[in-house]
Amino acid sequence: MLPRKNLLALGLCLIPGVLQAQQEPTLSFYGTTGMIDMPTGFAQPDAQLSFATSYFGPTLKNTLSFQITPRLSGSFRYSVIEDFDPTQATPTRYDRSFDLRYLLFEEGDLRPAVTVGIQDFGGTNTFGAEYVAVSKHFTPRFSGTIGIGWGRFGSYGGFTNPLGVLDSGFENRPGNTGNINTTGRLDIDKWFRGDAAFFGGVQWQATDKLSFTAEYSSDAYRIEVQRGIVDHDSPINLGAAYRFDNGWNLGAYYLYGSQAGVSLSYSFNPKSPKYPGGREGAPDPLQPRYTLAAASWGNDWPSQPEYQNTLRTQLEAGLSHEGIELEAFEASGTRATVHVHNKRFGIEAQAIGRTANVMANTLPPSVETFVVVPVVNGVPQSRLTLQRRDLEELEGELDGAWSSYVRTQIEDASGARLDPLPGVYPRFSYELKSYMRSSLFDPDNPFRADVGAELNLGYMPSPGVVLSGQIRQPIVGNLDEVTRVSNSILPHVRSDAGLYDIQSELEVMHLTGEYFFRPGNNLYGRLTAGYLEMMYGGVSGELLWKPVSGPLALGVELNYVKQRDFDMLFGFRNYDVVTGHLSAYYDFGNGFTGQVDAGRYLAGDWGATFSLDREFDNGFRVGAYFTLTDVSFSDFGEGSFDKGIHLTIPLSWLSGDPARRDYSTTITPVTRDGGARLNIRNRLYEVTRGYHDPMLRDSWGGFWR
Amino acid sequence: MKHLMHIACVVLAAAVAGCSSEGESQLDYFRADAPDRTGRKATEQARFAQLLDNNAPTLLVGVESRSQLAGVALSADRDGRRTWTTPDDVSISTQGGLLVATRGLSFDLMAADVSGVAPLILARQAGQAERFHRYLDGEYHTVFSSYVCDIENLGKREVTLLGDRYATTLMSEDCIGTTDAFTNLYWLSGTEVVQSRQWVSAGTGPLQIGVFSR
Numbered sequence: 001m002l003p004r005k006n007l008l009a010l011g012l013c014l015i016p017g018v019l020q021a022q023q024e025p026t027l028s029f030y031g032t033t034g035m036i037d038m039p040t041g042f043a044q045p046d047a048q049l050s051f052a053t054s055y056f057g058p059t060l061k062n063t064l065s066f067q068i069t070p071r072l073s074g075s076f077r078y079s080v081i082e083d084f085d086p087t088q089a090t091p092t093r094y095d096r097s098f099d100l101r102y103l104l105f106e107e108g109d110l111r112p113a114v115t116v117g118i119q120d121f122g123g124t125n126t127f128g129a130e131y132v133a134v135s136k137h138f139t140p141r142f143s144g145t146i147g148i149g150w151g152r153f154g155s156y157g158g159f160t161n162p163l164g165v166l167d168s169g170f171e172n173r174p175g176n177t178g179n180i181n182t183t184g185r186l187d188i189d190k191w192f193r194g195d196a197a198f199f200g201g202v203q204w205q206a207t208d209k210l211s212f213t214a215e216y217s218s219d220a221y222r223i224e225v226q227r228g229i230v231d232h233d234s235p236i237n238l239g240a241a242y243r244f245d246n247g248w249n250l251g252a253y254y255l256y257g258s259q260a261g262v263s264l265s266y267s268f269n270p271k272s273p274k275y276p277g278g279r280e281g282a283p284d285p286l287q288p289r290y291t292l293a294a295a296s297w298g299n300d301w302p303s304q305p306e307y308q309n310t311l312r313t314q315l316e317a318g319l320s321h322e323g324i325e326l327e328a329f330e331a332s333g334t335r336a337t338v339h340v341h342n343k344r345f346g347i348e349a350q351a352i353g354r355t356a357n358v359m360a361n362t363l364p365p366s367v368e369t370f371v372v373v374p375v376v377n378g379v380p381q382s383r384l385t386l387q388r389r390d391l392e393e394l395e396g397e398l399d400g401a402w403s404s405y406v407r408t409q410i411e412d413a414s415g416a417r418l419d420p421l422p423g424v425y426p427r428f429s430y431e432l433k434s435y436m437r438s439s440l441f442d443p444d445n446p447f448r449a450d451v452g453a454e455l456n457l458g459y460m461p462s463p464g465v466v467l468s469g470q471i472r473q474p475i476v477g478n479l480d481e482v483t484r485v486s487n488s489i490l491p492h493v494r495s496d497a498g499l500y501d502i503q504s505e506l507e508v509m510h511l512t513g514e515y516f517f518r519p520g521n522n523l524y525g526r527l528t529a530g531y532l533e534m535m536y537g538g539v540s541g542e543l544l545w546k547p548v549s550g551p552l553a554l555g556v557e558l559n560y561v562k563q564r565d566f567d568m569l570f571g572f573r574n575y576d577v578v579t580g581h582l583s584a585y586y587d588f589g590n591g592f593t594g595q596v597d598a599g600r601y602l603a604g605d606w607g608a609t610f611s612l613d614r615e616f617d618n619g620f621r622v623g624a625y626f627t628l629t630d631v632s633f634s635d636f637g638e639g640s641f642d643k644g645i646h647l648t649i650p651l652s653w654l655s656g657d658p659a660r661r662d663y664s665t666t667i668t669p670v671t672r673d674g675g676a677r678l679n680i681r682n683r684l685y686e687v688t689r690g691y692h693d694p695m696l697r698d699s700w701g702g703f704w705r
Numbered sequence: 706m707k708h709l710m711h712i713a714c715v716v717l718a719a720a721v722a723g724c725s726s727e728g729e730s731q732l733d734y735f736r737a738d739a740p741d742r743t744g745r746k747a748t749e750q751a752r753f754a755q756l757l758d759n760n761a762p763t764l765l766v767g768v769e770s771r772s773q774l775a776g777v778a779l780s781a782d783r784d785g786r787r788t789w790t791t792p793d794d795v796s797i798s799t800q801g802g803l804l805v806a807t808r809g810l811s812f813d814l815m816a817a818d819v820s821g822v823a824p825l826i827l828a829r830q831a832g833q834a835e836r837f838h839r840y841l842d843g844e845y846h847t848v849f850s851s852y853v854c855d856i857e858n859l860g861k862r863e864v865t866l867l868g869d870r871y872a873t874t875l876m877s878e879d880c881i882g883t884t885d886a887f888t889n890l891y892w893l894s895g896t897e898v899v900q901s902r903q904w905v906s907a908g909t910g911p912l913q914i915g916v917f918s919r
Binding site: 276396402 | 723724725726727745748749780781782783784786788790793794795796798800805806808809810811812813815816817818837839840841842843844845846847849908
């Protein structure tokens with residue numbers, strides 16, 4: 001038992017999840033922490049995720065923001081400005097861009113919060129600005145902000161750039177040269193250059209829900225005024241906002257002395273699901289060993305087939321009740337081994353705990369050592385060895401979670417070979433459900449979607465062999481209304497996505513045979529053949545080195561693929577290519593994982609992809625990636641290089657009940673042909689890491705649930 | 706064409722309702738009254754019925770904040786730790802009548818160390834002692850809370866529970882931690898806690914527990 005003073009020294013964390021609504025700082029029209037048009041110096045709580053949409057004058061802004069670390073925040077924005085380019089074929093400007101903000105100083109008793117930010121890079125630079133904002137609460141309900149801005153925020157009341165004392169080059173800001181094809185590049189040569197101007201504002205939290213804001217804006221809206229789409233009569237903006245209980249926020253404003261504006265946002269934190277720790281039913285309590293039915297069998301039971309059979313049946317039933325399938329079983333006088341397939345729990349440690357529970361309540365008293373081997377796709381993932389005595393001792397212990405983890409041995413399971421029980425294989429599964437697929441950012445229609453029916457079929461004749469297919473039939477939607485044609489000068493490996501939407505009716509999403517195997521210690525292998533994804537079919541092989549504990553994993557993948565016909569049935573087009581990558585995966589701890597993949601992409605280009613994800617131990621994930629290849633920015637076209645944001649929301653996060661399903665989406669500002677990777681299912685790293693450290697350790701709190 | 710639309714509607718309806726070999730449908734996760742496709746609930750109810758048939762001791766448990774009331778039956782008694790389960794798979798564990806764990810209530814008390822406060826309460830002695838709780842946060846990380854508790858003997862009380870009269874002593878346990886404070890009440894008859902009001906967590910609040918013999 002942990003000494004009391006050590007417990008107190010651990011720090012008395014807030015009991016989380018519930019209780020008073022936290023008052024996060026307000027969001028501006030740009031969807032980042034701010035007042036109305038101007039930013040403030042505050043930061044959102046760590047990991048806060050928000051969607052904000054705002055509208056005034058000709059401009060609609062939609063922003064997704066994430067507090068990546070307690071100090072660093074990133075945003076992706078999709079803006080629509082009507083009549084911005086009156087001389088162009090499409091007068092409406094559609095812009096995708098990114099922001100970054102960094103909290104230099106946290107607010108203290110006397111010290112204000114100070115944030116530096118770069119707004120709207122990587123797009124058409126329509127809203128390009130940089131700033132330093134300083135904010136302070138004078139009373140808990142009243143705060144003020146002053147700041148200095150460059151770019152757009154240096155246009156009203158601007159003066160010569162004070163940074164000019166460092167280098168006179170700072171005094172001039174290069175203009176927006178280049179066309180749509182040069183968007184996507186980082187406009188570093190503009191940052192903090194040109195005239196600067198002051199801005200400021202005050203905010204008053206009148207009640208817990210209602211707040212008022214007055215701000216002095218340093219944005220002169222020069223271009224918009226010039227083109228007659230915004231009236232700028234005054235630099236003062238006023239507004240009121242109402243915060244609802246469930247994370248929604250609604251605001252109404254009067255801007256620039258001339259027009260009204262409205263904003264709506266939804267903000268939540270992945271660390272706070274609705275039911276922290278879940279709300280599923282209880283595990284069975286541990287019974288005293290000597291009261292179990294199996295206690296009456298005497299010591300001969302290992303050699304008696306009818307006792308072995310009874311044990312197997314009881315274990316099967318007990319595990320099945322917990323949503324776990326028993327694949328193999330072996331027991332001697334003092335040791336029992338089970339191979340289990342977890343069908344229910346999204347938290348792997350919980351599946352291990354429930355398995356151990358069932359074993360403790362079923363096996364004869366002489367069995368002291370439990371060996372649990374979790375199996376995925378018929379392949380053993382790891383071997384966990386627990387002592388029954390430890391389970392009995394730690395069931396009610398205050399420190400039972402950590403203690404049970406350190407007393408569990410976790411090892412590689414490549415040598416774990418047990419014959420599967422009869423009836424486990426062949427395994428057939430099917431699922432009929434509905435689906436929605438969306439396509440974003442086409443200027444002709446920024447949001448298109450199809451809704452329809454999806455049929456999933458799976459057949460596992462033996463461990464490791466998986467035959468599977470997915471067929472979709474769109475029923476209602478407008479994905480096939482796309483008219484834009486790809487202008488890419490590279491092979492159209494991805495940019496003909498619209499043609500796939502138009503020419504397909506029944507869609508064969510994939511139809512594959514996969515073979516998963518363990519070539520050796522810490523090694524995992526995959527072979528896949530068939531229609532691998534929406535646009536490509538062929539063969540794929542992958543080898544992954546991943547020890548059961550340790551932050552690093554390395555992999556290699558090689559594919560030969562041919563592009564599929566636009567009707568998404570069984571034909572192929574003429575284009576074929578060999579692609580492959582070497583990959584390194586690194587778990588930094590604290591929830592951050594990084595990945596680098598280097599190799600050859602679908603268009604034959606060579607390069608590398610860099611990804612960084614923040615993962616929460618409840619399964620929620622937010623990440624971003626970009627790819628640089630030997631395709632030049634101008635050959636790539638609009639967007640300049642491939643990049644995207646990735647979001648995964650586990651079903652159990654939303655509902656509180658355990659589930660192995662999640663909603664995953666990747667938002668890419670542009671879909672073009674450089675840096676395009678094969679979208680194959682079941683890449684090994686994701687499949688394998690659930691039953692390894694550090695993922696097991698990080699969510700081991702679920703062991704006793 | 707109409708024939709095709711008809712088929713499409715049926716397909717969509719099936720897809721929305723959903724079905725699978727696992728027995729679960731897409732919508733089930735969000736329905737409070739989801740049908741018991743996996744048979745789990747039926748098994749739990751059968752087990753509860755079996756416990757009652759075997760004359761297991763029972764308690765009545767109420768969750769104050771949700772106005773919920775349920776009967777629980779003793780499902781395990783090991784080394785002084787007793788676990789009681791409802792027909793819908795919610796369980797509480799007690800030690801000497803003091804609550805030491807809950808499961809299935811959401812915002813569950815994962816474990817509690819009451820070895821400081823229990824001797825005083827059960828001996829009807831006033832005094833001060835510490836208690837420790839373990840919870841899980843939104844990321845399945847363990848969170849410890851500690852409380853300093855003032856225990857007082859509030860004197861004799863007569864209590865009637867479902868027609869049975871008990872002569873009891875009422876003990877109160879007034880606890881303060883860094884973020885929460887609560888007061889537990891125990892009505893002791895002999896060595897048994899016949900009635901109590903015990904706090905689970907900030908999210909669930911207190912439970913009211915009372916013995917009842919059928």
